[in-house]
Amino acid sequence: MARELTMPKLSDSMADAVIVRWLVSPGEAFERGEGLIEVETDKATVVYEAEAGGTLDAILVPEGSTAAIGEPIATLADGAGAGEQRHRPVQRTTPAQAAPVSVETERRAAGDGVAAQRPNATPVARRTAVELGVSLHGIAGTGPGGRITQEDVRKAAAAGAQAQEPAAASGKGDVRVLELTPTQATIARRMVEAATTIPAFTVSADVDMSLITALRRAAREERDEAPSLNDFLVKAAAAALQQFPRLNASYVDGRVECYSRVNVGVAVATEDALLVPVVADADRKSLGEIATETSRLAEAARRRGLAPEDLRDGTFTVSNLGMFGVRSFTAIIDPPQAAILAVGGVRRAPVEDAQDGVVFRDLMTATLTCDHRVVYGADGAEFLSRLRELLERPLGLLS
Numbered sequence: 001m002a003r004e005l006t007m008p009k010l011s012d013s014m015a016d017a018v019i020v021r022w023l024v025s026p027g028e029a030f031e032r033g034e035g036l037i038e039v040e041t042d043k044a045t046v047v048y049e050a051e052a053g054g055t056l057d058a059i060l061v062p063e064g065s066t067a068a069i070g071e072p073i074a075t076l077a078d079g080a081g082a083g084e085q086r087h088r089p090v091q092r093t094t095p096a097q098a099a100p101v102s103v104e105t106e107r108r109a110a111g112d113g114v115a116a117q118r119p120n121a122t123p124v125a126r127r128t129a130v131e132l133g134v135s136l137h138g139i140a141g142t143g144p145g146g147r148i149t150q151e152d153v154r155k156a157a158a159a160g161a162q163a164q165e166p167a168a169a170s171g172k173g174d175v176r177v178l179e180l181t182p183t184q185a186t187i188a189r190r191m192v193e194a195a196t197t198i199p200a201f202t203v204s205a206d207v208d209m210s211l212i213t214a215l216r217r218a219a220r221e222e223r224d225e226a227p228s229l230n231d232f233l234v235k236a237a238a239a240a241l242q243q244f245p246r247l248n249a250s251y252v253d254g255r256v257e258c259y260s261r262v263n264v265g266v267a268v269a270t271e272d273a274l275l276v277p278v279v280a281d282a283d284r285k286s287l288g289e290i291a292t293e294t295s296r297l298a299e300a301a302r303r304r305g306l307a308p309e310d311l312r313d314g315t316f317t318v319s320n321l322g323m324f325g326v327r328s329f330t331a332i333i334d335p336p337q338a339a340i341l342a343v344g345g346v347r348r349a350p351v352e353d354a355q356d357g358v359v360f361r362d363l364m365t366a367t368l369t370c371d372h373r374v375v376y377g378a379d380g381a382e383f384l385s386r387l388r389e390l391l392e393r394p395l396g397l398l399s
Helices: 103-110 123-132 150-163 182-197 210-222 229-243 287-302 377-392
Strands: 003-006 016-022 035-040 045-049 054-059 066-068 072-077 200-208 249-252 255-258 264-266 316-320 339-343 347-352 358-371
Touching (some): 210 358, 229 287, 229 316, 229 339, 264 287
Parallel strands (some): 264 316
Antiparallel strands (some): 003 072, 016 035, 016 066, 035 045, 054 072, 200 358, 249 255
16 A cells, blocks of 8 residues: 655755655665655755655656645555656646746646656756756757756756846846745745844844964964864853853744753855754863864755754854954844854954053954844843853863
């Protein structure tokens, strides 16, 4: 008897996801832990692995289409056996419906309940087709054996765009329309939600990072690598959250949920998106362990290789734009979290010392954005004050 495979929830904020590629064909048997589908969520492109063995019977949601959490995307048959691929004629939102030839058009051309022959294309070509909203059907492949390459897809997209090139706008020149990828569209939707539904307030403070910069300089002289400023921030934030659990919380359905685990998300900018991988149990990790973990997460985020567990269960977020020369900025809260810490770059600045003299110190501006439904101004100020103390006396963070 056939069973339904539903779209799994692969991140805290995921509401739906785009199926980039099916890794198993109808009729194929698979084992537990084997990759079934590659999906693009609001956080990253990840592979969902089978939770039990079976056989893929029929694909209900084809590549390039969007499915909500819990929605059936395929049927499964117990044991081995041939399966017939059949697609339900369900109306769906594709990444770029306005494109010259969309994936929705491709699905209609396949007919009700009958799938068109799967085009012979490379995996990267399939993903590029999803991102650009281009149908693989009708593209002449130039690869070995007529296989469709990424370059073939890009040329087809460019040809379609030229056919629908808009007229020059008065005074603005030619218009080039950039369609959002599914990840970008989801981020845009969630940021609007956060900016319009969360009553946020901010508090800022300058932090003297002179001792930390000196510690890092000494560490680099002894060995090639040293914990980054961001690693110190994650460690200090986790320690402060232990003392101020109200900020390690979420506002959910009219109530505040405070969490026992301190999982600090670290914002990472990629070429086309902003991802927030999570350092789980950051309060229990040493500074060296945090440095190793953040390095791994940042590298995986940039090559879009984050696992679903790397993106789950964040309770607080740190965002650092100091490497771009930014002095200070205000970050938007990542719902349902209650707060986010934004830090700028370290700068040399004159300050008055205890003898009424002037000395130069390494200062950094930290800005905390809080959900006023969860914490009040004094709570945010006390947390930021404690964070500053931890960073200005960093020996306690080295343990």
